[in-house]
Amino acid sequence: MLIRFAVTNLLSFKERVEFTMIASSERIHPHHVYRTASRNHPNLVRAAVVYGANSAGKSNFVQAIKTLRQMVVRTWSPETLLPIKRFKLNPSYIQIPSEFEIEFRTQGINYLYSVSATPNVILQERLATTTNSGEKLLFHRTTDSDRKVSVEWGRSFEQIPSKDKQFLDFVCQGTRPNQLFLRESIERNMDYFRDPYMWFRKSLSIIEPTATYRALESRLETDEAFRNFLARVMNVAGTGITDIQMHDVDIHAVEDLPQTILEEIRENMTSDRSVSLRNNLGLRLFITQGADELRAAKLMTIHRDQESATEVSFDINEESDGTQRLFDLVPMLYDLMAEDKQESVYIVDEIGRSLHPHLTGLIFNLHLDEAYRNQSSQLIATTHETNLLDLSSLRRDEIWFVEKRNDGSSDLYSLVDFQPRYDKDVQHDYLLGRYGGIPFIGNVHRLRLPTSKHQEV
Known part of the structure; x- marks a missing residue:
């Protein structure tokens, strides 16, 4: 202290x-x-x-x-x-x-x-x-x-x-x-x-x-207690977010992610390593080594449609600056x-x-x-x-x-x-x-x- x-x-x-x-x-x-x-x-x-x-x-x-x-x-x-x-x-x-x-x-x-x-x-x-x-x-x-x-x-x-x-x-x-x-x-x-x-x-x-908190995606993937706490805080804070999830994505389909960065990650990646990064559009990605290729997951927020009560997914960059600050x-x-x-x-x-x-x-x-x-x-x-x-x-x-x-x-x-x-x-x-x-x-x-x-x- x-x-x-x-x-x-x-x-x-x-x-x-x-x-x-x-x-x-x-x-x-x-x-x-x-x-x-x-x-x-x-x-x-x-x-x-x-x-x-x-x-x-x-x-x-x-x-x-x-x-x-x-x-x-x-x-x-x-x-x-x-x-x-x-x-x-x-x-x-x-x-x-x-x-x-x-x-x-x-x-x-x-x-x-x-x-x-x-x-x-x-x-x-x-x-x-x-x-x-x-x-x-x-x-x-x-x-x-x-x-x-x-x-x-x-x-x-x-x-x-x-x-x-x-x-x-x-x-x-x-x-x-x-x-x-x-x-x-x-x-x-x-x-x-x-x-x-x-x-x-x-x-x-x-x-x-x-x-920005760089280890956010890693903790969401590996620490369920932390993910639940984050979701509860977002709900109490009135952000409209009911859950936090990591969705698998095709790493080659991610917009505005330079090939040079992918090559550098690929060269240095091992089975026990992971990388958290943001692209220039504000998407937050978590990258690990899959069986044959790099595996990527992106941070998504879940809101609830008030009329149909169905869950709707949002990219993190669709949230307000204040909500994104709260994530960090x-x-x-x-x-x-x-x-x-x-x-x-x-x-x-x-x-x-x-x-x-x-x-x-x-x-x-x-x-x-x-x-x-x-x-x-x-x-x-x-x-x-x-x-x-x-x-x-x-x-x-x-x-x-x-x-x-x-x-x-x-x-x-x-x-x-x-x-x-x-x-x-x-x-x-x-x-x-x-x-x-x-x-x-x-x-x-x-x-x-x-x-x-x-x-x-």
């Missing part, structure tokens, strides 16, 4: 800003809080929404977390620049490294991981375990201006065999300047830091506004609610894109249902959907704002800072600008085009 995240000098964040999921002392909606058995670990809220005007920095908040995740999970070739984009509206900040700090919980242990980097080099990388009483260092790697690497190991590594310690030193000091040691240790088959690495790779998921978000909801799925953290940029406000609310309501209070899963989303700004639905510590400062940088803060009463109309006050995070419209009369009567000669 995410505990907190801080970033400095990245994109529109010039000064350090910090986002936290640590629960405050307020008592409303106690089932929104994941409570730990140990007093050494903080209780965490299971959801958060981030509001802000266009270009205020909401998407940059998501991109900042995505940047750190990319740096951790990817292997970077020596000549590749890291995806570090520093604050550009102050020339002095172009020379200052970007800094990340993230604290998270996985497998019952809290980790604090910090990185300082430029596009060319990792200047500092530090991993520690934490409790409410302090932290214990695991490793601290630094690179000086001459690209010389030094490393400090925590006390727990004083007990390992000297041969293993020498190998750790060798790998850490031999890690490329633009590569994180956390990733390099996994490449070298070390298990010391596998749990924190796997949190970035498996538990942390980021969904951007135009992202429901797998996230399924994972957040699944009892056997642990430590899921989903961060969604513009969760309400193409969705009716009631559907955005439905996603949060299902995730935060009291029946799932013990699920170690979190949903964090940026949005403009103000219907969620209601203290009967969310806690104050679950509502955040991003606002553009006068110097063009972004600030990030919580509704907790304002301490509104529980009976306050938070949505109304937000739209009035009392919490910031809204656009301030200038003189609209200046936008009027001149008429011929008033045009200057």
Whole structure:
């Protein structure tokens, strides 16, 4: 689970800003809080929404977390620049490294991981375990201006065999300047830091506004419980869909599917592989290896004819943009609610894109249902959907704002800072600008085009 995240000098964040999921002392909606058995670990809220005007920095908040995740999970070739984009509206900040700090919980242990980097080099990388009483260092790697690497190991590594310690030193000091040691240790088959690495790779998921869920067709083909859940959500959401099916099709008859792509799939396909893809018309296909030829199935939605009560099949591209968006978000909801799925953290940029406000609310309501209070899963989303700004639905510590400062940088803060009463109309006050995070419209009369009567000669 995410505990907190801080970033400095990245994109529109010039000064350090910090986002936290640590629960405050307020008592409303106690089932929104994941409570730990140990007093050494903080209780965490299971959801958060981030509001802000266009270009205020909401998407940059998501991109900042995505940047750190990319740096951790990817292997970077020596000549590749890291995806570090520093604050550009102050020339002095172009020379200052970007800094990340993230604290998270996985497998019952809290980790604090910090990185300082430029596009060319990792200047500092530090991993520690934490409790409410302090932290214990695991490793601290630094690179000086001459690209010389030094490393400090925590006390727990004083007990390992000297041969293993020498190998750790060798790998850490031999890690490329633009590569994180956390990733390099996994490449070298070390298990010391596998749990924190796997949190970035498996538990942390980021969904951007135009992202599609690539494994949808595969899960529909192989997971009946998931297919039934998807159909139920579509029905409850009022889409008119009563069922979801995969229909076999002749792969050669699929329109707008280039032969070159088919040949590439055919060359790389094996009996234990599958491929999900979309053609340019929006059809979603699931391709496997048949006995003699590639087998293709396409995603179909089922509606019911009201007069004859017969079932009518629709291609997915015949559904509305909002329905198609819902198809890509429901797998996230399924994972957040699944009892056997642990430590899921989903961060969604513009969760309400193409969705009716009631559907955005439905996603949060299902995730935060009291029946799932013990699920170690979190949903964090940026949005403009103000219907969620209601203290009967969310806690104050679950509502955040991003606002553009006068110097063009972004600030990030919580509704907790304002301490509104529980009976306050938070949505109304937000739209009035009392919490910031809204656009301030200038003189609209200046936008009027001149008429011929008033045009200057």
